[in-house]
Amino acid sequence: MTPPPHALASATRPRAGVGFAVGLGRHGDRPALVAGTEVLSYDDLADLVDGARTRLGTAQQLVGLTPAPTVEFVVAYLAALADGHTVLLSRDDVLARAYGASATWADGGFAPTGRPAPELHPETRLLLSTSGSTGSPKLVRLSRTNVDSNADAIASYLGLTPQDRAITTLPLDYCYGLSVLHSHLSVGASVVLTDRSVAESALWDLARTTGVTSFAGVPYTFDLLDAAGWPELPTLRLVTQAGGRLAPERVREVAERGRREGWDLFVMYGQTEATARMAYLPPDLVLDHPTAIGVAIPGGTLRIDPVDGHPDGVGELVYTGPNVMMGYAHGAADLARGPELAELRTGDLARVGDAGLFEVVGRRARFAKLFGQRIDLDRVENLLALGDHEVACAEAADATRLVVALAGEPAPVAVEEVATTAAAATGLPDHAIAVVPVPAIPRLPNGKVDQASIAGLQAPREDVPEVSTTETLTALYAAVLGRHRVTPTDTFAGLGGDSLSYVELSLRLERRLGRLPADWPDRTIAELADLARDPRRSRSVRLDTGIVLRAAAIVMIVGSHSNLFMLLGGAHVLLAVAGANFARFHLVGGDRADRRRNLVRSIARIAVPTAIWVAAVCLISGQYGWRNVLLLNDAMGRHTWHEPEWHFWFIEVLVYLMVGAGVLTAVSRVAAWERRSPYWFAVGVLVAGLVPRFWATASGYDGDLIHSSTFVVWLFAGGWAAARARRTGHRLLLSALLVAGVHGFCGDPVREATIALGLLALIWVPTVRLPRVTVGVVGQVASASLYVYLTHWQVYPHLEHRWPLGGLLASLLVGVAVWRLVDRVSDLGRRRWHGLPALHPPLVATSKEA
Template structure:
């Protein structure tokens, strides 16, 4: 027999608590089937035995159990065992979330396993933690009690008329409150559930449903879109279909209900939120014809009422915010581990939906009072979408369309195709919605109410134009992109990225924007003219995958590693050293190619200034406010004249100091005529020679027992910068093998940490062997933001993450990334505005200066 897990603090074991009823009382349904998975049918007696054994493994002390949901018998057994034993379950695919909240137990290889983390203090009533719909990745969770779960399961079973003869099939995820409620309500009455991960668009799902005698299935609006496309199934045993997870347009409700009447089943429209465990209202099926736009009446045991709201929409007759009361209202939100000990804090739930009650006493939702939309089962934070679009220099307003089928983005300003496409791509990436569900509508100005607030109702009614938008030619569109990213006013079809002074900071943003517009970019695109790129991309097909530059991916991954390790979320050191190699590669690509020597020198000086000046200003500001740093940090001289061993906080900016020194040194070296000629004649062997030269002091320090800091000093890490340089010059496998051997040899014993050395080695080898990696197009926007802001994330995170380090490290990571991205965009915006004002000043004096010719936001 497997011994129980180690017990927690004794006082937790004695705190009174009760298991969830339907999980603890499975045996009362005897030999009836409970679960069907493949060819296996598990009876309630068998399920009760399996749950009892798993429950014994958990022990008597209340635990926080982290479970990854899956439509399998094993998962259901683990989940029910935790509920039956009175434990709290954190249900999520996000394992970082479980670690952040301190889950002490998880399920693996058919049994519960201790994670090694002590249980947080848990309230004895707490049973379930779920993400709110659409908030995956957010640390905010909904806290649900035993009575929340039991009451909602019973209410759903009651108004659906479920009996032991019913059988549902898993058409929705089990960490989604709607999908989970199907499991709860069926187990509560001794009904059965068919477990499968097949899609409703697959005929195999409906073959399985017919073979197992399924009587019901659940769907969100997108489910019905898929069925309309793939074909509705013929299910002789089907009794009812339930719909929730977003508003289904009234005409669709009527059409689906009519289909049900023809085929002998009922459509039950439902309304709910995770904060109410699952369901708050339902529309009796005999009322769908007369009231297809209604959500219906409150579920048994609950009540709905309207409360007045401010604003123009609140003056509409009978409209108010929909408020629900009932035993299924959540205990409250959890923003961190301390909240898990809190008891029930709510007696009613303000839904954030605007509604009215019609003459038949049925409630109808007419809009949102809060800044969220509910589309395709996703909860869309409209403020977040607007903020991301604003970062792309667009003035916008977002709303859910009047028919609840699309996200409407009102785009103010000139209606060119480039701006519309860019805004649509950003909105799709930010929300996860399909492209057809985002309508970008150009408007002269964002619609506003007399009080200056955005007129949400007017935005929701906007329709995207079909053919009246002025389209840019492919070349004009690309020159606009180059001008916007590089801050140049005069860009022509004959210009190239390198010729325009592009550097590693602008490379990230420009390459990702070009990838989204043109599809796959050629590896030599920085040296190709804009006209050539536009011509070669004509007719290119946009796939779901792109070729992402390995350097960009490494930049994003490395900065996440750095900040995540500092916040104590995980320990994965070595990211900064990989970034040095990436910097060396970018120096070789962008500052040793094209243009005259004097122009290259100006471009490199500009790039160094873009790193050194913001750093000096930020450090000086922190020094003045908190006195945390010294004058050597402000002048980036700590590595040159400071102490030679690591001391915090003076060594916080070692990476930026080293990077500036190496860029200055590399630039000075390649301005020597003979050196530059050697580099042009033998680019690979020149770079390899730099690697070997850089390894000399590195191995001297090890051999001589040097007691200073080895891995954070420019003299001893310069070979990594040279290694990235050499990676761009390798032309065949022999070159790459020799370079790989040198780099790996340099890392052996370099950090006195094999894991750190292996991490750096993986990054270096990826840079040497993989110029591009396949990457999902939908995630490009996120990677681009993180990679583009990596300098500012590194710069500012020292002042951000300490506020979260010991309480919620995942919040420390997210906050550091968001602050860095915001500062990056702010600096970009301020510098652009400064150049525009400067250009206007010079033009006003009758002068023109080519360095001040940059585009205004209007021309972007």
């Protein structure tokens, strides 16, 4: 295959590798990396890097790498830098695909992704996300000169020598943590690779054993050390601090500790846009000037540019130096651009103190810099406003936390709700967010929010009782499931959760906990609360395939009915999803009586709203008959399709199949068989269900085949079996049976292919990764699917001939609105019945959070 022209051009361009990656061998047999019991010398590391370089080819590649404190990652990273390639360093796979990474590291070597390399500037070596740019694809473009010069400057002012040894206390995709690796390798020093937290004694045991001489920390690092206890490290020579402002009194405390124990504290200042560091405070000046960021790093200069509206001497901090980035990349096309900046306007307000040291005093824009994260305050406020909260945000006056002023008289659970959402939106630890209830948002005479007042707010413990994660989740379960008594030892399955509540609760739990385990319905609330201690949030979310299929199927149904497109088969896929949910939620947990009550409750949540809606339409328009109201058309009506009496065939069939499955499994001997062989039992039901389906085809049955419960029961059983298939052989057999059942079922190859794809996805694809920003829409549509189906018959006909897309959108909006109304009325009814106060709206009206 002929390479694209830009790939040929890049192959002929002179490309120099990054200095510290190219010159590894000059340090000989000195130790370079320590990982567990393995000590890798520079000679060993150079050999591994040279071996990896040969696998990348001659043309410049965009190499997507996931950072990790391992020898394998460091080898891959150095090999790409040494050979003059461009590295995109990120934990987000979506980002690498969006920028067209042409190579990655897999199974011990580089592997092509199948995408041609985008056009790359020959000097570009590293692409990093800006600190706090969560949800944005913007990257910082760094050149070979940027990386090399900053590594050399850091090594120079820290006085690093080959005898120094650092330990990885910060992530390697964070420019500060990465600069530790760069600067030490540039002078032949060594780095201990570990993923342990500074709060773990095992990390410091490792540091003592390996003779660590330095470690790096952000403000939170020192909070953890105060709580867990500072380590005793006889070999410790220096500690560096950056990633946000450390309060002056804390700077003095750490510096004094260092003076007592024989090590120096370097307070530093930097941004990803300057590769890592721009300024440092010499250790001998720290105690006297704890508010300062110090002086420019070697090779760089700092100045203050005046800003209107600020006192004389206070202005924007501007940095000039060889480490200033080439520029931003907002998309793959920007990767071909060359250097575009001669200086960096930091956005920080600063002044020069009496000793000639620079001090940062604030931000020009509505951003906060906390824990190494740049927080967009307007974005946080907008997200919280979606939950019907009136809020205003500011960075605390001591720069240690984000302050959220919450107007009104919110309940403790609402305060916890705001704190949880703010943590999810910012990535900040829970203790760094202070939610302060206020009668009204403080404002200046001109009507603008009084940022200074908000920054100074405090949240006394006695005014805002602390609400534990367990208590919050318990209240959440009670609200979503409509249960009066819920305890931390309860599970979703044990409380009678069903497919309707599964969608809503799973999305809300993911919002609170980060990555939700696949078996969460069987875990207790207390076990799930423990997961919140280490949330792992990303820009994408893995949703249960059943949720995605529900949303897609209802859009297919309504879009086809409104003549926007013709893609049939969604309702039949939903029958399989219902079968899978029956197996997951109604055949587990509790005793037989509990399971029976839960199933009856789930059937009622489908049948009762349907009967009420159909009866109302019947009274107003006379469109339907009594058999529709009582859901008896499938059993007692005509056996060929007639409109409008067959409009609700899907709901009738679903109710019949759930009742039938419940009656079947209520028989003691049958239930025992199902528990002994859950997969083969479900397959047996499937095979039995295929008998009438194939009989109808073979006999030339002239009734409606694809809309009758008798002939579609096999789809419900197929979903049931899919939930029980654990082995590859089981899935293969099930796939064959279902594809055979679909073949010739509809007499429409496209419809049959659609059903088959949905069934196979349910069998083979447990979750689907979606961008986090789409989860709200998918979740609302999936949650409201029953009500969309119910109401769309009365909505889309008014628009199908004039504006089919409008028919689809209006049907979805009406269905979602009815779902939320029913949810709200049901909640109020339950609370009046039990004599409970109403919850804060965001805890009940979940669509904004989903």
